[in-house]
Amino acid sequence: MKRFSLNQATTRHWPMPDLVAGCVRAGVTGVGLWRENVQEYGVERSAALVRDAGLTVTSLCRGGFFQEPTWWDENRRAIDEAAALGAGTLVLVSGGLPPGSRDIDAARAHVGTAIGTLVPYALEAGVRLAIEPLHPMFSSDRCVVSTLKQALDLAAPYPHRAVGVAIDTYHLWWDDTVWEQIARAGREQRIACFQVADWLTPLPAGVLLGRGLPGTGCVELRRFREAVDAAGYAGPIEVEVFAEDVWSRPGDEVLAEALAGYRDHVAGPG
Amino acid sequence: MKRFSLNQATTRHWPMPDLVAGCVRAGVTGVGLWRENVQEYGVERSAALVRDAGLTVTSLCRGGFFQEPTWWDENRRAIDEAAALGAGTLVLVSGGLPPGSRDIDAARAHVGTAIGTLVPYALEAGVRLAIEPLHPMFSSDRCVVSTLKQALDLAAPYPHRAVGVAIDTYHLWWDDTVWEQIARAGREQRIACFQVADWLTPLPAGVLLGRGLPGTGCVELRRFREAVDAAGYAGPIEVEVFAEDVWSRPGDEVLAEALAGYRDHVAGPG
Numbered sequence: 001m002k003r004f005s006l007n008q009a010t011t012r013h014w015p016m017p018d019l020v021a022g023c024v025r026a027g028v029t030g031v032g033l034w035r036e037n038v039q040e041y042g043v044e045r046s047a048a049l050v051r052d053a054g055l056t057v058t059s060l061c062r063g064g065f066f067q068e069p070t071w072w073d074e075n076r077r078a079i080d081e082a083a084a085l086g087a088g089t090l091v092l093v094s095g096g097l098p099p100g101s102r103d104i105d106a107a108r109a110h111v112g113t114a115i116g117t118l119v120p121y122a123l124e125a126g127v128r129l130a131i132e133p134l135h136p137m138f139s140s141d142r143c144v145v146s147t148l149k150q151a152l153d154l155a156a157p158y159p160h161r162a163v164g165v166a167i168d169t170y171h172l173w174w175d176d177t178v179w180e181q182i183a184r185a186g187r188e189q190r191i192a193c194f195q196v197a198d199w200l201t202p203l204p205a206g207v208l209l210g211r212g213l214p215g216t217g218c219v220e221l222r223r224f225r226e227a228v229d230a231a232g233y234a235g236p237i238e239v240e241v242f243a244e245d246v247w248s249r250p251g252d253e254v255l256a257e258a259l260a261g262y263r264d265h266v267a268g269p270g
Numbered sequence: 271m272k273r274f275s276l277n278q279a280t281t282r283h284w285p286m287p288d289l290v291a292g293c294v295r296a297g298v299t300g301v302g303l304w305r306e307n308v309q310e311y312g313v314e315r316s317a318a319l320v321r322d323a324g325l326t327v328t329s330l331c332r333g334g335f336f337q338e339p340t341w342w343d344e345n346r347r348a349i350d351e352a353a354a355l356g357a358g359t360l361v362l363v364s365g366g367l368p369p370g371s372r373d374i375d376a377a378r379a380h381v382g383t384a385i386g387t388l389v390p391y392a393l394e395a396g397v398r399l400a401i402e403p404l405h406p407m408f409s410s411d412r413c414v415v416s417t418l419k420q421a422l423d424l425a426a427p428y429p430h431r432a433v434g435v436a437i438d439t440y441h442l443w444w445d446d447t448v449w450e451q452i453a454r455a456g457r458e459q460r461i462a463c464f465q466v467a468d469w470l471t472p473l474p475a476g477v478l479l480g481r482g483l484p485g486t487g488c489v490e491l492r493r494f495r496e497a498v499d500a501a502g503y504a505g506p507i508e509v510e511v512f513a514e515d516v517w518s519r520p521g522d523e524v525l526a527e528a529l530a531g532y533r534d535h536v537a538g539p540g
Contacts, residue, residue, distance in 0.1 A: 102488045104444070137407040139444035140488050141471045146444050174374070174409035174416050201411045205475040218372045218410050 005030030007240035014251030058236035065095035130192035132166035148181040164192025186231025214261030275300030277510035284521030335365035400462035402436035434462025456501025484531030
């Protein structure tokens with residue numbers, strides 16, 4: 001259980017102090033935080049709250065969205081916030097195609113260039129950028145980075161302590177090349193973040209909020225955990241689930257189910 | 271315009287005789303048919319109708335769904351129907367995971383084995399099987415074959431005149447390896463079917479019925495057409511769009527828009 005971390009997106013409506021108290025009660029030592037929740041509660045106040053509770057901030061979500069005109073300022077702000085929270089990792093979701101564009105190659109190339117310009121600032125702040133590939137159903141409107149290979153290729157020009165990747169089972173489970181790419185990510189020392197969620201169908205309209213707690217769907221979660229372990233990753237494992245039905249339930253109850261799903265479907269031998 | 275073919279799924283509720291008459295009126299010489307529509311009108315009757323109108327049946331959709339207990343009988347029936355219609359190509363959608371299964375590797379391997387058992391029957395009938403990769407958002411419940419590379423690898427053990435692949439822009443546009451795989455498909459003489467539809471967001475619930483007529487979305491359709499041409503494919507180009515809003519409109523109107531979209535976004539130089 002030492003590696004378990006609750007990503008705040010799983011219990012989206014749980015107020016920050018309740019989330020922190022709930023984690024402490026459950027013996028959870030890591031949390032992944034989201035910028036909007038942190039900003040709402042206050043960056044310094046959030047930092048003090050988690051620090052005083054003895055929690056580690058395993059990642060901050062999220063920077064990226066490089067097709068927005070404000071990406072440069074916005075991402076430096078995100079890096080500052082990660083540093084203030086003591087989060088070693090800032091997850092980057094690249095954003096989709098610019099309005100009216102059909103040029104996905106250009107959008108992907110721009111993501112690489114944009115990340116490069118952030119590297120000195122991130123290194124200075126001691127924050128590692130984690131490029132997250134999202135499921136191809138988000139390629140046009142949320143994230144043009146769709147596979148782990150693409151994320152690793154985008155990270156390759158930069159030092160591994162500055163730029164890594166985020167591996168999320170929900171986004172990558174369908175890809176039969178993911179296993180060799182996880183091994184490569186290990187060799188290249190790029191695994192900065194590991195998140196688990198399960199795949200459920202039918203997908204809801206908009207396809208954002210249909211994920212499942214670990215064990216409720218069809219993803220080989222333990223195989224992923226064993227693969228990142230075999231690649232040399234020994235860091236936190238975040239449960240990150242976006243789902244309306246999960247969000248509608250009490251935080252303590254969801255956390256207990258996330259822990260049980262983690263124990264039965266992610267941790268330990270198969 | 272000679273290569274344009276109207277896939278029946280685009281005008282789903284257009285009765286068979288109206289569809290055929292509408293194609294003749296519009297100067298369209300090819301149609302892609304669907305088994306349920308053909309069965310409803312009658313296989314022999316449909317065959318006579320299209321033959322007498324001088325239309326070519328460019329493909330029959332669809333066989334596959336190899337996780338169903340009835341797949342063997344069902345696919346032989348589909349081959350028989352394709353032969354009766356004079357359709358040289360039967361499109362195969364593989365089906366998803368068996369109920370309760372998390373073993374996508376096994377499901378993919380089973381698809382390959384199942385197709386192999388159909389090869390002699392298909393050769394005998396003079397029908398070519400076309401393995402269609404579907405978008406990864408369908409991997410669990412509709413098609414475990416998610417990339418063109420997977421489809422080509424599954425086809426590889428069998429003669430190219432028995433087993434090819436279907437290339438559908440809607441399913442493959444996000445994949446940056448698709449261009450090299452289209453070239454490979456050409457070299458290996460596997461391109462059996464080429465279908466175009468455009469990608470739109472937000473996706474509707476269930477994600478099946480949110481496709482766009484050519485030119486309404488973000489796919490580089492002409493790049494695909496040029497790539498299959500460069501790979502040596504000179505066959506029909508089907509417009510195949512599943513969308514509730516398209517289905518609700520008169521067939522003639524939809525066909526006219528499909529033709530205009532094809533002319534402006536698929537055919538000719540860019």
